[in-house]
Amino acid sequence: MSYHLIIGDKLYSSWSLRGALALELAGVPYEETLIKLNQPDTRQRILAFSSTGKVPLLKTEHGVIADSLAIAEYLNEQHPDAQLWPADAAARAQARSACAQMHSGFFALRGAMPFDLSRDQALDTVPLDVQVDIDRIVALWSECRVVAKDSGPFLFGKPSLADAFFAPVAVRLRTYRVEVPAEAAAYIETIYQWPAFQAWQQAGLEERKA
Numbered sequence: 001m002s003y004h005l006i007i008g009d010k011l012y013s014s015w016s017l018r019g020a021l022a023l024e025l026a027g028v029p030y031e032e033t034l035i036k037l038n039q040p041d042t043r044q045r046i047l048a049f050s051s052t053g054k055v056p057l058l059k060t061e062h063g064v065i066a067d068s069l070a071i072a073e074y075l076n077e078q079h080p081d082a083q084l085w086p087a088d089a090a091a092r093a094q095a096r097s098a099c100a101q102m103h104s105g106f107f108a109l110r111g112a113m114p115f116d117l118s119r120d121q122a123l124d125t126v127p128l129d130v131q132v133d134i135d136r137i138v139a140l141w142s143e144c145r146v147v148a149k150d151s152g153p154f155l156f157g158k159p160s161l162a163d164a165f166f167a168p169v170a171v172r173l174r175t176y177r178v179e180v181p182a183e184a185a186a187y188i189e190t191i192y193q194w195p196a197f198q199a200w201q202q203a204g205l206e207e208r209k210a
Contacts, residue, residue: 001028001060001061001078002029002030002031002060002061003023003028003029003030003031003058003059003060004030004031004032004033004058004059005019005020005023005030005031005032005033005056005057005058005059006032006033006035006046006049006050006055006056006057006058006059007019007020007032007033007034007035007055007056008034008035008036008037008055008056009034009036009037009204009207010034010117010200010201010203010204010207011116011117011118011204011205011207011208012037012114012115012116012117012204013037013055013056013115014115014168014171015054015055015056015068015168016055016056016068017115017164017167017168017197017200018056018068018071018072018164018165018167018168019055019056019058019068019071019072020032020056020196020200021163021164021167021196021197021200022068022071022072022075022084022161022164023058023075024196025075025082025084025159025160025161025164025196026075026078026079026082026084027079027082028075028079033049035055037055049064050064050066052066052067054066054067056068056071058071058074060074060078062074068103068165069099069100069103069165072084072099072161072164072165076161083158083160084160084161085160085161086148086149086150086156086157086158086160086162087149088147088149090147091144091147091148091149091156094143094144094147094156095144095155095156095160095161095162098140098143098144098155098162098165098166099161099162099165101140102165102166102169103165105133106133106136106137106169107133108127108129108130108132108133109130109133109134109137109169109172112126112127112130113130113172113175113176115168115171115172116175117171117175117201117204117205118175118204118205118208119175119176120175120177121175121176121177122176122177122178123176126178134173134178134180137166137169137173137184138180138181138184141155141166141183141184141187142183142184144156144162145183153186153187153190154187154190155187159194159196163191163194166191167191167194167197170187170188170191170192171191173188174188174192
């Protein structure tokens with residue numbers, strides 16, 4: 001089975017990061033095509049792969065899978081031995097719930113804190129609605145840890161799709177120098193020490209130099 005992942009700039013594309021981390025968790029080889037965002041030909045180049053006009057996209061033997069959440073579920077279905085979701089039923093349900101909340105919410109945070117791996121500066125003022133999102137994320141991470149059956153440092157002990165979905169949030173909280181409780185800060189550090197993320201981060205920072 002061959003996979004071809006179409007992504008945006010690694011420096012800026014948080015959704016693409018989720019798709020790539022899902023593939024890394026699955027432990028499968030894949031080809032990668034990077035399309036620079038916010039260019040005159042960006043949409044045209046993406047449309048050559050899919051009518052959605054958005055990234056990430058995963059080309060598979062079953063067609064093109066659009067959207068990071070759909071990609072994650074597809075890989076989980078195709079590679080059950082990789083255990084992309086937690087094995088425990090309660091933990092797995094919470095992991096899916098957390099990912100769905102991330103996928104469809106936290107718009108204030110996203111709007112005020114665009115994803116940028118190279119940033120290292122706090123906002124002058126954190127708007128109230130952004131702080132509400134931050135507080136909810138910190139609480140959500142704690143909820144995940146409560147039901148985790150493994151004592152490892154990731155949300156459910158071992159790396160899972162939940163971590164793939166929250167890695168971009170961890171980046172935002174660190175690059176915007178957001179102060180968070182110790183448990184949340186430790187989780188952010190876990191993401192930054194994750195080899196799969198480190199490889200993406202290094203490639204993204206190299207894009208800036210190019």
